[in-house]
Amino acid sequence: QVLLVESGGGLVQPGGSLRLSCVGSGDTVRNYTMSWYRQTPGQERAVLAVMPRPGTAVTYVNSVKGRFTMSRDNVENAVYLQMNILKPEDTAAYFCKATKGNSEYWGQGTQVTVSS
Numbered sequence: 001q002v003l004l005v006e007s008g009g010g011l012v013q014p015g016g017s018l019r020l021s022c023v024g025s026g027d028t029v030r031n032y033t034m035s036w037y038r039q040t041p042g043q044e045r046a047v048l049a050v051m052p053r054p055g056t057a058v059t060y061v062n063s064v065k066g067r068f069t070m071s072r073d074n075v076e077n078a079v080y081l082q083m084n085i086l087k088p089e090d091t092a093a094y095f096c097k098a099t100k101g102n103s104e105y106w107g108q109g110t111q112v113t114v115s116s
Contacts, residue, residue, distance in 0.1 A: 001026060014087060020081040033051065034072065051072060
């Protein structure tokens with residue numbers, strides 16, 4: 001199984017950028033379908049971007065398409081979420097997930113707050 005640790009969250013002004021990291025250990029993340037989710041209080045986690053195994057394109061939800069970019073670094077065994085043109089409604093806890101077959105693994109999350 002893979003252990004995931006997210007980082008990179010923080011407070012940013014509207015229009016700003018952040019880059020979230022999700023570093024894996026115990027297994028290689030390229031062996032998994034990797035995803036980014038976010039969650040606000042009282043709401044379920046919502047998927048933002050899905051990166052299948054190498055060789056296929058990333059899928060984004062409409063609300064982040066064109067602003068967020070998911071990437072993978074096989075050397076660092078990590079996936080990233082570059083977030084640009086951030087809006088107050090992007091404020092949430094952000095999580096990465098690794099999926100393989102019927103198994104899924106979550107990181108602990110990192111908080112992003114977009115506010116002036």
